[in-house]
Amino acid sequence: MVKLKHYIAVSILMLASIQVANAGAIAKWGAGGLGTGATISWSIMDAGLACELGPEPAGCVTSSLDSFMPVGYKSEIERAFDAWSVVADLTFVEVLDQGEDINVPSASGIIRLGGHAFDGVGGVLAHGYYPSNSPVGGDVHFDSTDVWKIGFGGFGFDIFQVMAHELGHALGLGHSDDGFIIPELPPGPALMDPFYSEAFSGPQAADIAYIQYLYGVAQQVEIPTPPTMALFMIALVALKTRRKA
Ligand SMILES: [Zn+2]
Numbered sequence: 001m002v003k004l005k006h007y008i009a010v011s012i013l014m015l016a017s018i019q020v021a022n023a024g025a026i027a028k029w030g031a032g033g034l035g036t037g038a039t040i041s042w043s044i045m046d047a048g049l050a051c052e053l054g055p056e057p058a059g060c061v062t063s064s065l066d067s068f069m070p071v072g073y074k075s076e077i078e079r080a081f082d083a084w085s086v087v088a089d090l091t092f093v094e095v096l097d098q099g100e101d102i103n104v105p106s107a108s109g110i111i112r113l114g115g116h117a118f119d120g121v122g123g124v125l126a127h128g129y130y131p132s133n134s135p136v137g138g139d140v141h142f143d144s145t146d147v148w149k150i151g152f153g154g155f156g157f158d159i160f161q162v163m164a165h166e167l168g169h170a171l172g173l174g175h176s177d178d179g180f181i182i183p184e185l186p187p188g189p190a191l192m193d194p195f196y197s198e199a200f201s202g203p204q205a206a207d208i209a210y211i212q213y214l215y216g217v218a219q220q221v222e223i224p225t226p227p228t229m230a231l232f233m234i235a236l237v238a239l240k241t242r243r244k245a
């Protein structure tokens with residue numbers, strides 16, 4: 001059974017998430033349980049891959065990130081991975097994408113990054129799939145029709161900030177105001193708030209506590225474990241701007 005949820009808040013963005021039953025379960029990567037680390041591969045999808053699936057747009061075809069992001073975007077994406085791996089027991093390994101359509105099991109990264117047209121400027125910015133054993137589990141897509149920038153200020157959306165937020169979902173984090181929250185998170189603004197913000201950069205205290213709850217604290221010496229796709233949920237979370245009334 002598929003459940004559709006919409007949250008509308010007073011800030012500038014809206015979240016829509018679609019998930020199968022068992023909402024409230026926490027999915028994570030790695031062979032261990034809560035509080036244990038994971039090694040997770042990632043890759044960047046090229047253009048021309050079919051991405052029509054479930055909640056994706058009809059006729060969805062990927063565009064390369066090169067085609068709609070500014071030069072230097074990849075460093076921002078890498079910075080987003082680093083922002084989580086410096087605080088939690090996570091190791092990310094980039095691999096070559098194999099070019100399969102998004103719903104085809106592949107040797108590409110567990111987390112595949114790509115772009116496709118969503119809904120023009122504003123609206124949905126990006127979306128990420130929670131961990132699951134579906135081929136799209138952990139994948140993150142950016143709206144190729146939005147304006148992407150590096151750094152805060154001016155028009156557009158900061159690649160690092162949005163990537164770090166969506167990567168949070170790809171790692172199993174829900175929004176700070178939804179039912180996936182763990183008890184007693186530190187108060188204050190959070191990267192996993194459902195709204196794009198330039199008031200801070202990257203994971204905040206609540207985000208760090210949350211990711212460490214799932215994966216444990218960052219280790220000085222990594223003990224590699226084979227990546228295992230965990231658990232039950234297939235969910236899509238979209239980061240959206242609120243439509244002006
Ligand atoms: Zn998508």
Ligand SMILES: [Zn+2]
Pocket residue numbers: 015165169175193194237238239
């Ligand atoms: Zn989100």
